[in-house]
Amino acid sequence: MVGVFEEDRRNRPEGETTSTQAIWSGNKNRSSIRFRPKPTSVNWRPMGAEVVTLEKKRFMGSSQKNWSSDALCVDLSAYSTGTAFPKHGHVDPFFCFVLKGACEEVAGSRHEYLGTGSLVYHPAGFEHSNCWHEDGMCMHIEFASDLVESANIRRLSELHTLSRPVACSIASSIYGELNRVDSVSGIAFEGLTLSLLAATIRESNSETNAPRWLLRIKDRLSEDFIEPLSLRSMAAEAGVHPTYLATSFHRHFGTTIGGYVRAKRVERAKDLLANSEAPLVELAMQLGFADQSHLGRLFKLQTGMTPLQYRRHVKGITKP
DSSP: OOEEEEEOOTTOOTTOOEEEEEEEEEOSSOEEEEEEEEEOOOOOOOOTTOOEEEOTTOOSSEEEEEEEOSSEEEEEEEEOTTOEEEEEEESSOEEEEEEESOEEEEETTEEEEEOTTOEEEEOTTOOEEEEESSOEEEEEEEEOGGGSOHHHHHHHHTOOEEOOHHHHHHHHHHHHHHTTOOTTHHHHHHHHHHHHHHHHHHHHHHHHTOOHHHHHHHHHHHHSOSSOOOHHHHHHHHTSOHHHHHHHHHHHHSSOHHHHHHHHHHHHHHHHHHHOOOOHHHHHHHTTOSSHHHHHHHHHHHHSSOHHHHHHHHTTOOOO
């Protein structure tokens, strides 16, 4: 697969207004790289009620890194506090993975807060506007509609915010690949994107069939994940046996109750690491972990980085 990799150059000579675009093309003997200038992206501001349509591989914000092929585009964009974007839609469907900061999204009458670790799916043409309340960074994973069968595209269109551990873990792997692009990244991006789509569709199908009492339990865990009720208490509240609750939760949501709670704690830890200077031991206690080591083990298992590495990365600190 031939892909295009773009990366913002912070230390470009004064007066230079282009970023560098490297085209990676591989064959069985060698890989070659050639460069061409590309205009830097600019921030949009609200401008009336007109809907802006963004073409393929174009996103709001300031693009920091971008890899693309004919069927895929993975873009990393930065946003400053107070930046607002007008109502807009995209030609192709895409996932949005918030890596840092806080954003409010408005679509019709729905207002949704997206913090660090949020994963959102937008169908092609989905009209929405955004306002960033904190400096942030977001990764977009855009794909051609014909990459997925029409029946599955319809299932995806029924989704929006995703908090499923499997999907978020795959999105984190895509981000990791974007930070080490090489001549085989095309294969990696395609495989990871297909895995993300498969996991999302599979998990959404299971969740769609979940009974209401189980969805209420899941919603409660999403809100009270720091000090959740005991399994026995939740089962009594739902009117089912604890064993049936545990097996039903795993069957419909693809994770155990304990795994779901720990994943929610790690999501919250990512937000606090990106937006505070609190010591790790304090974060561990605040989020219900046994100790700092417990936080570190689970955090690395879910994100591939230690809490300290993640904090330094999102804050742009390069020293070891």
